[in-house]
Amino acid sequence: xxxxxxxxxxxxxxxxxxxxxxxxxxxxxxxxxxxxxxxxxxxxxxxxxxxxxxxxxxxxxxxxxxxxxxxxxxxxxxxxxxxxxxxxxxxxxxxxxxxxxxxxxxxxxxxxxx
Amino acid sequence: xxxxxxxxxxxxxxxxxxxxxxxxxxxxxxxxxxxxxxxxxxxxxxxxxxxxxxxxxxxxxxxxxxxxxxxxxxxxxxxxxxxxxxxxxxxxxxxxxxxxxxxxxxxxxxxxxxx
Numbered sequence: 305x306x307x308x309x310x311x312x313x314x315x316x317x318x319x320x321x322x323x324x325x326x327x328x329x330x331x332x333x334x335x336x337x338x339x340x341x342x343x344x345x346x347x348x349x350x351x352x353x354x355x356x357x358x359x360x361x362x363x364x365x366x367x368x369x370x371x372x373x374x375x376x377x378x379x380x381x382x383x384x385x386x387x388x389x390x391x392x393x394x395x396x397x398x399x400x401x402x403x404x405x406x407x408x409x410x411x412x413x414x415x416x417x418x
Numbered sequence: 419x420x421x422x423x424x425x426x427x428x429x430x431x432x433x434x435x436x437x438x439x440x441x442x443x444x445x446x447x448x449x450x451x452x453x454x455x456x457x458x459x460x461x462x463x464x465x466x467x468x469x470x471x472x473x474x475x476x477x478x479x480x481x482x483x484x485x486x487x488x489x490x491x492x493x494x495x496x497x498x499x500x501x502x503x504x505x506x507x508x509x510x511x512x513x514x515x516x517x518x519x520x521x522x523x524x525x526x527x528x529x530x531x532x533x
Contacts, residue, residue, distance in 0.1 A: 341524075348421075349461075349509070349524040395461060404449060404474050405463035406522060 310409035325381045327396030335401035343393040391416045420444040422525035430531045439495045441510030450493045451511040500532045
C-alpha cells in the first residue's frame with residue numbers, strides 16, 4: 305500500500321525567511337502525482353502545488369517550489385519569503401496513476417513568526 | 419471563485435443514530451469524494467463517486483456508509499448507525515476530471531461528534 309510520511313509535525317520560520325517542509329512516500333509505481341495542500345485555520349484545504357512523477361523539472365508556483373527526488377521518493381516543499389498568511393497545516397498527498405483517491409501524510413503545522 | 423460547501427459545520431449525535439452529511443460540489447464537476455480526519459490523524463479517503471456510482475472506496479467505507487447524489491447538486495454521506503469511532507472531521511471534495519494532476523477542491527468540512 306502506498307504511504308506518505310511527513311516527519312515534521314511542526315515547523316516555524318521567521319517572516320520573510322525560507323522554510324522547507326519534508327515529505328517522503330512509498331510506492332512501487334512509476335507513474336503517479338504528488339500534491340501539497342494548505343489547510344488554514346478555517347479548515348478548507350487549498351492546493352498549493354502539484355507535480356507529475358514523469359516530469360523531471362520541479363514545479364514552482366510563485367514563492368512555492370518543490371524538490372522532487374523520484375529515486376529517493378522525496379517531495380519537499382520550499383516556501384520562500386514566508387508571509388504571515390502562510391501559517392497553516394500543510395499536507396503532502398500522493399495519487400496513483402489511474403486512481404482517484406489522494407493518500408495524505410500526517411501534516412506539518414507551519415507557524416510564521418513576525 | 420466557486421467553492422465546495424458542506425452542511426452542517428458541526429453535527430452532534432448519539433451512538434446508534436443515523437446521520438447525513440451534505441455537500442454541494444462545484445457545479446460543473448463530475449467526480450465527488452468523501453474523506454475523513456480523526457482528530458490528530460491523517461486525512462483518509464473514504465469513497466469516490468462518478469456517474470451516479472461508487473467508483474472507488476476504501477476499507478473504511480463499509481456497509482454502515484452510503485453515498486448519494488439525490489438531486490443533481492447535493493452529494494450526501496450517510497452513516498446508518500454511528501459509532502464512537504466515527505467521530506471525525508468529514509471533508510467533501512470534487513473535481514472536473516479524474517486523471518492526472520486535476521485538482522480536487524475541498525469543502526470546509528463537517529465535524530461529527532458521536533456521544
